[in-house]
């Protein structure tokens with residue numbers, strides 16, 4: 001099926017505003033919902049937040065009153081969309097349960113994007129990053145068992161494995177080594193730009209979440225683990241945002257944002273199992289088509305180019321949440337000991353990496369290590385969810 005968002009008609013902007021009744025969405029059932037429905041909700045919340053913050057930044061740099069007013073109008077709708085989407089999450093979930101779901105999104109969304117990404121340098125950036133969020137999932141799952149006495153399979157189900165990835169302790173790199181080379185806006189495939197925007201938005205939402213919820217815990221180990229992983233999410237945002245070409249004009253960036261929203265709502269509409277949630281994806285797609293039309297008109301007027309030159313003629317393969325177990329196991333067995341040096345990747349620890357490690361750890365075991373030892377001591381064994389057999393690396397098998 002081909003779908004060209006530039007050719008479709010959406011809902012006129014003045015009819016997109018919702019009243020309180022329409023905003024009061026029914027949350028998903030925490031016990032029976034498809035875990036991937038929750039993943040889609042979290043993804044779209046991250047996308048809407050990025051669209052809002054992007055629009056604010058644009059408005060702050062834009063001297064044209066008419067455009068600032070247009071941005072404010074569209075942004076108000078994006079805010080309502082964000083509310084409708086994120087309020088689908090049930091209030092019963094603890095912060096740690098939401099955290100585990102965020103890391104599941106990071107794992108399965110990034111793995112899918114890595115599998116689909118045509119550009120080898122960009123693909124490597126996703127392969128590299130996914131092994132870290134995979135390890136965060138394992139650390140948080142152990143914290144969850146230790147302080148809430150529950151098992152992460154209640155959240156991730158049998159869809160995403162929980163076991164060590166690249167050890168969290170090794171994620172602390174010199175900030176200089178987190179900046180990647182950006183794609184070339186003239187040469188990159190449209191789908192590559194969408195991938196980069198999507199993963200950047202997801203990681204940014206995780207970073208923001210940990211910055212705020214970390215100190216709501218009383219347990220020292222929880223507070224410390226959120227600080228540690230929160231700093232790594234800063235590295236991840238730096239890593240992924242640096243992939244986008246900074247030479248893209250504001251108009252071009254706005255166009256890409258709206259196009260990406262169309263792409264993702266369309267993808268999730270196609271793959272959603274919950275009919276009530278699917279109806280929201282469909283409604284939002286019809287809103288985004290109009291945002292895209294507005295952004296395209298302003299792009300033509302101010303940027304002087306034709307949007308069709310820039311955007312994909314039809315939507316790429318729908319973004320799909322599905323298990324990536326085999327793919328992740330393959331990455332673990334081949335790339336677990338990778339780190340970054342400048343804008344590239346190396347296998348051995350280098351001098352700048354070592355220095356940073358010494359400075360931040362200073363002979364203290366970080367929370368990401370202690371949480372495993374503590375849980376072993378309290379629960380008898382550490383928590384893992386190994387569905388396809390033992391850990392792919394012999395040295396990381398549980399004994």
Ligand SMILES: [Fe+2]
Nearest residue numbers: 051078081261
């Ligand atoms: Fe939106």
Ligand SMILES: [Fe+2]
Nearest residue numbers: 103106133136
């Ligand atoms: Fe993470």
Ligand SMILES: [Fe+2]
Nearest residue numbers: 133203233236
């Ligand atoms: Fe991350």
Ligand SMILES: [Fe+2]
Nearest residue numbers: 258261288291
């Ligand atoms: Fe939008």
